[in-house]
Amino acid sequence: MIEAGWLIAAVVSTMLSMGWFALCYQSHWKQVFPGHAGGPNTFLLKLLGRGFLLLSAVCCLAADHPSMAALVWIMLLAVAAMTVAMLLSRRPQWLRLICPSFFADKG
Amino acid sequence: MFNSFRMSMGWVHTWLGLVLGFVLMICFFFGALSVFDREIDRWAIPDTRFEPQPMPSFDEVLKPVFDELKPHPTDMAATQQRVIGDLPDPDTMPLKSLYAYTTHRDPVLRIGGEFGIPNEPKDPADDHLHVHGWATVNPTTGETLSDSALKIGSDWFYPMHFNLHLRWNMLGYWIVGVAALVLLAALVTGVIIHRKLFREFFTFRPWKHVLRSSLDLHNVTGVVALPFHFFFAFTALVIFATNIYLPLSHTTLKPLHEQHEKLEAERTGLPHEESGEAAPLASVDAMVAEAKRRWAERDMPGEVGYLFMDHIGDENSYVSIYRAGSDRVALVGEGIHFKASTGEVIREEPPRSVVASIDEFLTGLHLQHFEHWMLRWLYVFGGLLGAICIATGFILFVEKRKARHAKAGSQGSRIVDAMAVTTVTGMVIAAVSMLVANRILPADLAGKGQWEQTVFWWAWGLAFLHAAWRSSPVAKARVNPAWREQSWVLAALSLLAVVMNWVTTGDHLIKTLFTDTYWAVAGVDLSLIATALIAMLVARKLGAKATETVKPKRGKSAQHNKQVNAYD
Numbered sequence: 001m002i003e004a005g006w007l008i009a010a011v012v013s014t015m016l017s018m019g020w021f022a023l024c025y026q027s028h029w030k031q032v033f034p035g036h037a038g039g040p041n042t043f044l045l046k047l048l049g050r051g052f053l054l055l056s057a058v059c060c061l062a063a064d065h066p067s068m069a070a071l072v073w074i075m076l077l078a079v080a081a082m083t084v085a086m087l088l089s090r091r092p093q094w095l096r097l098i099c100p101s102f103f104a105d106k107g
Numbered sequence: 108m109f110n111s112f113r114m115s116m117g118w119v120h121t122w123l124g125l126v127l128g129f130v131l132m133i134c135f136f137f138g139a140l141s142v143f144d145r146e147i148d149r150w151a152i153p154d155t156r157f158e159p160q161p162m163p164s165f166d167e168v169l170k171p172v173f174d175e176l177k178p179h180p181t182d183m184a185a186t187q188q189r190v191i192g193d194l195p196d197p198d199t200m201p202l203k204s205l206y207a208y209t210t211h212r213d214p215v216l217r218i219g220g221e222f223g224i225p226n227e228p229k230d231p232a233d234d235h236l237h238v239h240g241w242a243t244v245n246p247t248t249g250e251t252l253s254d255s256a257l258k259i260g261s262d263w264f265y266p267m268h269f270n271l272h273l274r275w276n277m278l279g280y281w282i283v284g285v286a287a288l289v290l291l292a293a294l295v296t297g298v299i300i301h302r303k304l305f306r307e308f309f310t311f312r313p314w315k316h317v318l319r320s321s322l323d324l325h326n327v328t329g330v331v332a333l334p335f336h337f338f339f340a341f342t343a344l345v346i347f348a349t350n351i352y353l354p355l356s357h358t359t360l361k362p363l364h365e366q367h368e369k370l371e372a373e374r375t376g377l378p379h380e381e382s383g384e385a386a387p388l389a390s391v392d393a394m395v396a397e398a399k400r401r402w403a404e405r406d407m408p409g410e411v412g413y414l415f416m417d418h419i420g421d422e423n424s425y426v427s428i429y430r431a432g433s434d435r436v437a438l439v440g441e442g443i444h445f446k447a448s449t450g451e452v453i454r455e456e457p458p459r460s461v462v463a464s465i466d467e468f469l470t471g472l473h474l475q476h477f478e479h480w481m482l483r484w485l486y487v488f489g490g491l492l493g494a495i496c497i498a499t500g501f502i503l504f505v506e507k508r509k510a511r512h513a514k515a516g517s518q519g520s521r522i523v524d525a526m527a528v529t530t531v532t533g534m535v536i537a538a539v540s541m542l543v544a545n546r547i548l549p550a551d552l553a554g555k556g557q558w559e560q561t562v563f564w565w566a567w568g569l570a571f572l573h574a575a576w577r578s579s580p581v582a583k584a585r586v587n588p589a590w591r592e593q594s595w596v597l598a599a600l601s602l603l604a605v606v607m608n609w610v611t612t613g614d615h616l617i618k619t620l621f622t623d624t625y626w627a628v629a630g631v632d633l634s635l636i637a638t639a640l641i642a643m644l645v646a647r648k649l650g651a652k653a654t655e656t657v658k659p660k661r662g663k664s665a666q667h668n669k670q671v672n673a674y675d
Contacts, residue, residue, distance in 0.1 A: 007481055022309040067436040067468055068479055074334050075485035078492065081308050081331040089311040 139490025
């Protein structure tokens with residue numbers, strides 16, 4: 001049960017991480033905030049993205065033997081990136097949930 | 108020939124990918140199915156729908172089964188071809204070695220053994236002559252289950268992904284090996300072509316023209332699962348490298364083979380030859396208990412995955428017990444070897460060297476015997492991403508050229524499109540048709556497995572004929588209606604398979620999900636329903652597109668044109 005908790009935490013943090021990485025790009029930022037004048041605060045988004053990527057790796061290691069955790073983590077990156085790509089193509093506004101207004105560059 | 112290195116890499120990527128892409132589709136799709144091969148077996152053989160069991164007692168359950176084991180008629184016939192004179196009566200052949208193998212997903216136990224024969228080989232270099240026998244056992248009762256039913260998951264879909272069922276001169280293994288090598292080359296050339304690798308992590312624009320949107324999907328599925336694609340192509344080559352692709356031990360080093368075995372026996376203390384003195388068998392259950400105690404002492408308690416006994420009935424007989432690797436990536440291991448007549452430990456295998464550990468990890472990550480359901484589904488996801496990547500590659504190839512080919516009167520795009528339909532929807536139709544046949548044909552039909560295989564090949568062949576027959580619009584720069592029509596067929600067949608499972612076994616989804624939960628069957632049924640829904644969605648979308656007036660669109664940006672042209 002504890003292992004399942006760690007794995008769920010790993011899934012969530014990988015998704016968040018990939019979402020923030022995607023929002024670093026101006027083109028994706030415009031998809032999520034079409035009417036917004038400024039651009040993304042790339043420093044903050046990259047910092048959060050990297051931090052949560054590390055956190056997801058820690059969660060995987062807490063759940064499984066290191067050899068298994070490495071595989072889970074790599075595969076989760078693929079799932080998370082694909083999920084974010086699909087969200088951006090179909091429901092980009094959903095990514096606003098992980099990106100409050102202060103994530104924007106005042107530009 | 109090309110203006111730039113990148114353009115030349117684009118050529119390599121396109122043409123190698125196209126030629127071997129059809130094989131890679133098979134590898135990825137059936138590889139993804141193989142992740143749940145045992146579960147598909149349970150769906151296809153209703154008599155085996157019970158919970159997985161650990162290795163049963165040898166003394167009480169397995170020993171009587173091995174006492175009854177006989178040489179298999181198939182192997183009798185094969186061995187007869189290799190020896191001088193007639194083989195003796197199978198009932199008189201002594202069992203020389205035996206094995207039992209199970210995993211955490213197997214409700215049934217696979218057992219087998221080698222029977223000694225006095226015949227001389229026709230080819231003097233043909234050593235280790237035996238006749239093999241094998242059986243499938245219900246580990247709770249020791250009852251031998253009929254082995255005539257085809258294990259569709261583990262004996263058909265699984266081998267399909269690594270040997271294509273082309274066994275003549277191991278041709279299938281070689282084709283798949285070349286395809287794996289080409290995949291590695293395609294990955295490297297793909298990375299070179301795409302300069303904006305990380306941006307393409309998240310870019311998919313389905314509203315754009317089919318050329319642009321299929322390129323997006325090709326890029327995103329190739330890039331996000333790049334480590335998966337690389338590792339699976341690489342480990343596939345590693346697994347077969349020593350046995351098939353670079354079989355040094357069977358060729359150049361063959362004269363040393365016998366000597367190596369003797370030296371290995373001296374080093375490990377496990378006898379290479381029989382002594383000629385008969386000896387009784389001590390309790391194997393006691394040996395299993397001792398092995399488990401030693402594993403627990405090493406802080407890795409576990410169950411038995413593989414049990415092997417050699418030189419049966421002789422003073423030199425020994426029993427090898429290997430731990431099931433359910434909790435880690437590596438396969439069975441931590442072997443402990445016992446003297447069969449006394450039960451004393453001959454050898455406990457030391458921890459693996461670094462090289463052996465890496466080899467075990469690479470092999471284990473591909474063969475995935477571990478008990479980690481989330482990772483297993485992630486593997487399915489990775490395999491399907493690979494299949495999507497290749498399928499969109501085909502679409503890209505056709506869309507890029509069909510207008511030009513139509514103008515020039517060439518049939519090139521038409522042929523590639525027909526092949527693409529055959530290896531995308533046609534392949535899935537073949538797999539699902541086999542499941543439908545499995546549920547429709549009577550369980551006691553003689554040669555039922557052979558009929559199922561016939562249905563598989565016929566369904567695939569018909570899908571090809573249909574795709575080719577309907578492909579004429581591609582020669583006029585239009586869409587092949589076979590995509591849409593085969594999607595409808597796939598949807599219908601998938602739903603039919605679920606319904607037929609219910610009708611013939613009574614195992615409907617409410618039962619397998621809620622009232623008498625059995626995830627193996629529920630999972631296959633749910634996957635079939637998901638397949639049907641996706642196929643219906645695709646068919647409807649293609650139908651809607653077919654009614655639209657198609658206007659060729661020009662790429663807006665120079666970058667767009669540059670990237671698409673890189674595939675030329």
